[in-house]
Amino acid sequence: MTMEEAAGGDKLNVVLFPWLAFGHLIPYLELGKRLAARGHAVTFLSTPRNVARLPPVPAHLAPRIRLVALPAPIVEGLPEGAESTADVPPEKNELIKKALDGLAAPFAAFLADAVAGGRRPDWIVIDFCHSWVPAIADEHGVPCAAFQIVPGAMIAFFGTRSANAAHPRTTPEDFTAPPEWCASFPPGTAYRRHEARWVADAFKVNASGVSDMDRVCEITERTRFTIYRSDNEVEPAGAGVFSLLTDLWQKPAIPAGILLQPDFDGPSNDESRSGSARPEVLQWLDKQPSKSVIYVALGSETPLTAENLHEVALGLELAGVRFLWAFRKPTGISAPGTDVVELLPAGFEARTRGHGLVWTGWVPQVRVLAHGAVGAFLTHCGWGSTIEGLAFGHPLVMLPFVVDQGLIARTMEERGVGVEVARDDGDGSFGRNDVAAAVRRVMVEEERKVFSSNATKLKQVLNDQRRQDQYMDELVGYLTRYKDSNSY
Structure with a gap:
């Protein structure tokens, strides 16, 4: 199905309901924009504060995208106004899940009203x-699909209930090798011991009253198929991930493409959107030589410690390269009054002034990565950031922590597009020399040419717009064909 055929056929009415985290909200909105661009109507559900913080929808798509705010529930232990994971430290994320579960009644009312008003x-x-949504949707005869914004490899690695029953994993060490059903994975595509503790915990009931594994299994079992923000080019090489997922779950696994947000340029209220002066970080980059700067961004929700930040800083200093650090105070460091100066080594900014910039304000990441002065990307391997880095052809220095980040780092290292910072396998600790060594391999040493060449090749594939459009058109084909069918 071509784009023209998709736009000229039956128009769909699609409701998108993401998890309450901006790493999910933004890809869901991008999926909505791609659907709206093909003529389909989209309703995007979240809570009031999250809806208000979304980037504006392009004017030509706005008539087909409706943003609906469901009332945010009050949850004991959550601060007032906490409606996303960005509003709380990592240890309170499970309470955000309780808040999401509290949206069941408002969602049921929304859906009943839509059906009664002729907007089924x-x-x-x-x-x-969202494990409770399918039951509510079934009452109104509305089908559900899942949309996973993590790589397909992670969902395959987690596996189905039956696969886990047949091959139980009971200790963190069990997650340090690919499971039996992922025999096609490269051998190293697994978690390190320090990461595996997080994975093992995902199989346990948390403060929300439900384990993450049970949630994933429930929505995958109860939906007609699963969509992935991914494609064959960024999954583990030779693993046949989408075929594997289809076989595991006995229903289609559909890649939607990488869904890069080329028009997302910062917060909706940022002054740069109204045509004011060029952001200062871009002005600083304008003065740097071509490919000389490593861009450093470790995510606003990464569970970093003060010691981690010190070692990254001192590693950059030891590496001796130009750097731009998009520095955000991690949510895990919540001591009142703690500022950037206290979180960096004494004298660091003075010693690196001239070739390094630590920036605490908003950074237009896509525009930074697109800048000719940037030559590499030091990242926590969040999926969105990894995709952005690869789409601009940057080799990666990788410092993963939780969720899918470890698997992403192993996949990208196996693909030869970057280097993972060496860490203690038991506790995950790393030092300045480890950071410096990885940065120099990617930015300075002869080996950098191989990483740069591989990253450039992957960039060319990911920027093949015809291929990306084909992924989306095939997804629209599934949505069109299966909306009135109980079969797969």
Whole structure:
């Protein structure tokens, strides 16, 4: 199905309902924009504060995208106004899941009103934790699909209930090698011991009353198929991930492409959107030589410690390269009054002034990565950031922590597009020399040419717009064909 055929055929009415985290909200909105561009109607559900913080929808798509705010529930232990994981330290994320579960009644009322008003959705597309949505949708005869914003390899690695029953994993060490059903994975595509503790915990009931594994299994079992923000080019090489997922779950696994947000340029209220002066970080980059700067961004929700930040800083200093650090105070460091100066080594900014910039304000990441002065990307391997780095052809220095980040780092190292910072396998600790060594391999030493060449080749594949459009058109074909069918 071509784009023209998709736009000229039956128009769909799709409801998108993401998890309450901006790493999910933004890809869901991008999926909505791609659907709207093909003539389909999209309703995007979240809570009031999250809706208000979304980037504006392009004017030509706005008539087909409706943003609906469901009332945010009050949850004991959550601060007032906490409606996303960005609003709380990592240890309170499970309470955000309780808040999401508290949206069941408002969602049921929304859907009943839509059906009664003649606006019955053709599809409800839900995230990994919305395990209660399918039952509500079934009452109105509305089908559901899942949309996973993590790589397909992670969902395959987690596996089905039956696969885990047949091959139980009971200790963190069990997650340090690919499971039996992932025999096609490269051998190193697994978690390190220090990461595996997080994975093992995902199989346990948390403060929300449900384990993450049960949520993933429930929505995958109860939906007609699963969509992935991914494609064959960024999954583990030779693993046949989407075929494997289809076989595991006995229903289609559909890649939607990488869904890069080329028009997302910062917060909706940022002054740069109104045509004011060029952001200062870009002005600084304008003065740097071509490919000389490593861009450093470790995510606003990464569970970093003060010691981690010190070692990254001192590693950059030891490496002796130009750097731009998009520095955000991690949510895990919540001591009142703690500022950037206290989180960096004494004298660091003075010693690196001239060739390094630590920036605490907003950074237009896509525009930074597109800048000719940037030559590499030091990243926590969040999927969105990894995709952005690869789409601009940057080799990666990788410092993963939780969730899918470890698997992403192993996959990208195996693909030869970067280097992972060496760490203690038991506790995950790393030092300045480890950071410096990885940065120099990617930015300075002869080996950098190999990483740069491989990253450039992957960039060319990921920027093949015809291929990306084909992924989306095939997804629209599934949505169109299966909306009135109980079969797969």
